[in-house]
Amino acid sequence: MSWSRGEDIFGYDENNKLHRAVRLLLLAAVSLAAFILIWWFISIIADTPSVPSPKKTLDALVDLYLHGDRMTHTSLGSYVKSSLATFVKGFMLAIAVAVPVGLILGYSKTLRDLANPVIEILRPIAPIAWAPIFIISMGYTVGPMLVVFVGIFFPLLTNVIFGVRKIDPVWIDAARTLGSSQIQVFYKVMMPSAVPYMMNGVKVGLGVGWMCIVAAELYASPLGGIGFYLAEQATSGYWPGAYAALVVIAVLGLLTIGVADYIHRALSKRMGMDV
Amino acid sequence: MEVSKILVLIVAVAVVLAGAAAFFVLKNDGEKDREINLISGVNLEGSGMFIKSSVDIDTMIDTSDGVQYKPAGWGGKVFATPGTTSIQHILLKSVVEDKSKIGLKLLPYQVGTTLSSDTVYYIAPLASSADVLSSAIIDGGMSWQPQLERIISDDSGKFKLLALTNDMFPGHLCSVVAGNHSYTSAHQDETVRFVAAFVKATEWTANALANPGSDDYNKLIDIALEVIGWDDNERNRAEMERSFTVTYVFGENSSNPLSAIKRDIATYTDNLYAMGDILRSSLSDLGFDSTSAFVDKFVDDSYMKKALAANDSDLKTGKNANINVAVITGDIHQIAVHVAKALGYFSDYGLNVTFSYAVNGGVVAVALQNGDSNIGILGSPPIIINVINSELVKG
Numbered sequence: 016m017s018w019s020r021g022e023d024i025f026g027y028d029e030n031n032k033l034h035r036a037v038r039l040l041l042l043a044a045v046s047l048a049a050f051i052l053i054w055w056f057i058s059i060i061a062d063t064p065s066v067p068s069p070k071k072t073l074d075a076l077v078d079l080y081l082h083g084d085r086m087t088h089t090s091l092g093s094y095v096k097s098s099l100a101t102f103v104k105g106f107m108l109a110i111a112v113a114v115p116v117g118l119i120l121g122y123s124k125t126l127r128d129l130a131n132p133v134i135e136i137l138r139p140i141a142p143i144a145w146a147p148i149f150i151i152s153m154g155y156t157v158g159p160m161l162v163v164f165v166g167i168f169f170p171l172l173t174n175v176i177f178g179v180r181k182i183d184p185v186w187i188d189a190a191r192t193l194g195s196s197q198i199q200v201f202y203k204v205m206m207p208s209a210v211p212y213m214m215n216g217v218k219v220g221l222g223v224g225w226m227c228i229v230a231a232e233l234y235a236s237p238l239g240g241i242g243f244y245l246a247e248q249a250t251s252g253y254w255p256g257a258y259a260a261l262v263v264i265a266v267l268g269l270l271t272i273g274v275a276d277y278i279h280r281a282l283s284k285r286m287g288m289d290v
Numbered sequence: 291m292e293v294s295k296i297l298v299l300i301v302a303v304a305v306v307l308a309g310a311a312a313f314f315v316l317k318n319d320g321e322k323d324r325e326i327n328l329i330s331g332v333n334l335e336g337s338g339m340f341i342k343s344s345v346d347i348d349t350m351i352d353t354s355d356g357v358q359y360k361p362a363g364w365g366g367k368v369f370a371t372p373g374t375t376s377i378q379h380i381l382l383k384s385v386v387e388d389k390s391k392i393g394l395k396l397l398p399y400q401v402g403t404t405l406s407s408d409t410v411y412y413i414a415p416l417a418s419s420a421d422v423l424s425s426a427i428i429d430g431g432m433s434w435q436p437q438l439e440r441i442i443s444d445d446s447g448k449f450k451l452l453a454l455t456n457d458m459f460p461g462h463l464c465s466v467v468a469g470n471h472s473y474t475s476a477h478q479d480e481t482v483r484f485v486a487a488f489v490k491a492t493e494w495t496a497n498a499l500a501n502p503g504s505d506d507y508n509k510l511i512d513i514a515l516e517v518i519g520w521d522d523n524e525r526n527r528a529e530m531e532r533s534f535t536v537t538y539v540f541g542e543n544s545s546n547p548l549s550a551i552k553r554d555i556a557t558y559t560d561n562l563y564a565m566g567d568i569l570r571s572s573l574s575d576l577g578f579d580s581t582s583a584f585v586d587k588f589v590d591d592s593y594m595k596k597a598l599a600a601n602d603s604d605l606k607t608g609k610n611a612n613i614n615v616a617v618i619t620g621d622i623h624q625i626a627v628h629v630a631k632a633l634g635y636f637s638d639y640g641l642n643v644t645f646s647y648a649v650n651g652g653v654v655a656v657a658l659q660n661g662d663s664n665i666g667i668l669g670s671p672p673i674i675i676n677v678i679n680s681e682l683v684k685g
Binding site for chain 1: 324373374375395397398399400401413414415416421424426427566567568570650652653655656659660672675676677678679680681682
């Protein structure tokens, strides 16, 4: 009787789609319940206002949802919309720049060797470190967008380069044998083949991007956004409100990464690649 | 893994968790001491509002008989404040939302906001003169000294003085000294010595300002330039001298030294409740049946009484101690604590005082709460807001 093989226990059949879904759902429920219990436990041990219980946080979250931010009379929807708007702009810019640059650098060894020193110098710099510089020098509209851009750009770029380099040379040879031009090889073989890797970069970048947008909002209050709400609540000593903001950030991050993961799987499946 | 093993593991984890929870709950049979108390006053007044040079001040205020406000001149303007719990922000909010004064809404400015004439907008935190001067969005703001003086004296001529808070809110209580109760109660002698040195420095500062051109006055300007980080040159000295629109008072030299501060704190508390939704816990949640009961517990004048009654030579015999004080950066409201250090008053009383710098009062309040700082100097509203929202004083 084992859980890993699982054909016997509780009549579980690993080949049954419904059984697998129920199993995943149950495990997720247990995991979340354990997380909340541990959180509750820590709030008792810590016994400090800055670690509110899950119940107090839930109350603050419900209050935020129903009444908005009571200090600024701003709705939760407005904060989320503001955060998402900055996030999407930075994300689109990262896609627009990182994908073509990654394809070109993946294709050309000379250009890759030329660009590598610069990439390796800039890549380790935490994107959050750029926040005050971009926001002060570029303003509240462009600055935060660039912070998100930097956060997503490098994971995306390195994955696209990797994806291009992983292409089976036989595919390229076959395309050329069939009369494809250099440009046709580029956009009919290399681009589609790099898509699953690109999506992997997008997934990693999305997580980093959320960290960046929250950091940017801490610096740039006119952006509004859920990061501003978090800072405001912490400064006024209302910690359940600050934790409610964390929950909102977590949910938004989960949703965006979930969508990216779905697209990643769908594309990989369509292209016959294992995920 | 066998199911039986998993079940045993789950039970074992549950027993450990439950046991640990019971241990900590029983161990914490008394409440942890997270109380924060106000132990001294610091200053009255000393902030002000600036406005774009292109704005006609007469469209906003009339100063022929006190300060009268003209709502039409305020609507649709964007103002910077040091933070949503700062005294400057609360003062701005009180005057904007008061129907007998301006009577408009005060809302946060967000990128893309369409400005409405029935609303005054704010950006917070935006406090330092450098940040204010580089902002392309704001029409004006409220700041503390000497940031205010630097903003209106900048060569760009971007901003001018609208009004001092001394004129808008005459005699208003500004900064206070707050102590982490777990520290002050366990180190009463050290706290008394700190307060005594602070009182001495406050009196020295007030006397120096009353005698412009004296050696003490020049020394005060030297200390202020050093603390704020301005080069010592003619222009900066003149700016710093103009910045001292601050009245330094620790309290009153009587048997009830903090009575005026208690009255002002009670007024602030009532006003903050009246503004709605800033204070998230009611006084009854904290176990008080009235504002005065809350203030009596929150404002602890025992250290001040002992400090005022103490003999100077006795204060010098105490054992050496380290005290960390959280202060707001770039602020001369708090100059007395720096004077006490620079003139050796703290070291005379055996205290090695170090400073932790914060961008606004809210951050000072956090340093007091988490115990990083033993004592903090901050505006009255941020300490009241934090104490009530985090329920740090209970009846």
